[in-house]
Amino acid sequence: MKKSNKQRRAEIRARRLERAARLEAMLGAPDPRRAPPLRAPGLEPADVGVLARHNNTYGALPTYYVDRAFTCRDCGAEEVWTARQQKWWYEVVHGPIDSHAVRCLDCRRARRAGLADSRRGEGANRLGEEVAWLRAVGDAAPDAETERRVEAALASKWEGVRKVAIDVLGRWRRPQDAARLREWAMDERREWFNSVRRAASEALAPLLRHPQDDAWVLEAFAAARYVSWPWGAFVQGVPAATLDDFLARELDAGNPSRLANLCVMLMHARRLPSAALWRRLRAHPHPDVARMVRHAAQVLEAAGASQNKNA
CATH class of the missing domain: 1.25.40 (Serine Threonine Protein Phosphatase 5, Tetratricopeptide repeat)
Known part of the structure; x- marks a missing residue:
């Protein structure tokens, strides 16, 4: 007997839930910051370079996606946000890396229709x-x-x-x-x-203009980790000597928060300081700085960043 579309969708959903449960049992508590332990349906590799360019985040970027089961916020149905759907959301739509699916397809469609109805009519x-x-x-x-x-x-x-x-x-x-x-x-x-x-x-x-805004932008990055990320392209044009002098002064001052913020700056600017300064950063003992250095190194390696040649 020919199956209806509703029956086929239910079967697909059941298979996805089964696959997600199987992957969860197989991987235990997966750490998406590490390479996937296997290649299998329900796993998709992440493009760290794309994520680094378009996701404003200070945490570790995933290197792979895995099917994730969730409960629909509106109807309570058990659904799966597939690894392939996650890859599209994060790397094509450029959704925030900490966002996740909360509604099933039917409830998303119903919500969009309700919003459209509420906006009809003059002055509505x-x-x-x-x-x-x-x-x-x-x-x-x-x-x-x-x-x-x-x-x-x-x-x-x-x-x-x-x-x-x-x-x-x-x-x-x-x-x-x-x-x-x-x-x-x-x-x-x-x-x-x-x-x-x-x-x-x-x-x-x-x-922003060089050189009059160079010092202000570097200070803004040191002072505020999050809102300054759109100025990464500007930092690419800051002279290497200016960038290294600023970073050397901050290393001498030793404020961990500002140093961690400057690691984020290097990540968004897709550039490294001189080899000597980069070694000093990587050897910094404070855990917040060490964590941000590791994250910056991951992103910069994926982006193929080059070293300043003035040291």
Whole structure:
């Protein structure tokens, strides 16, 4: 008897759950930071280079993915987030490395349909309409009315609206906006993962200039591990002597937090200091520094980073 699509989907789900359980029993407590112990269905190798370029993280990057069973948040069904789906999510969509599936396919579709229904009708989605307008005005020089509306959006009580308004400033690339973008990016009153801080960091990146901003960017990386990652490309253009002098002073000062942050900078900049300074970093006894050095070495090796040749 021919099986229905529903029956076939149920069979596929059952096989995936069985495979995930089998892999869990086989691997015990797998450490995705190490190479996969075998090649088998339900395991997928990770591209560490892609993850390092697109995932803002300070923890170890996985070297492989494994099928993961989970319970749907909405309907309670047992589902599997396959290794192949994880690879697509992290490496194609560039989802955050600490995110994971929480809903089954049917519940995801139902949620999207419900959101779409709620946004129909005139005035039903005013925030969405404001955001759509903001995204459309960043491609041309602003007139007085556009500037007024963007300034109003920058003062909005809605964080998402402020973030998109900051994106507009980044697309306009006006030097007069650099000072407040710096202030927002380094605002210590807000959590490091705040979307406004991250948007300001990204908007500021095209406004940074060598050599006048070199010292400020290096200090920003040392002071703030997380929001400064969009400036990694800028650090690639900092002269080797400038970078090494700054790192040598920080090694002499010995602040573990700042040194760990500078390891993150090297990772995002895809460059190494001089061999002597790199040896000093790798030999640092503090566990936080040692952990970040190991992580940076993993990423830099995958990216093929080269050494500064001034030592």
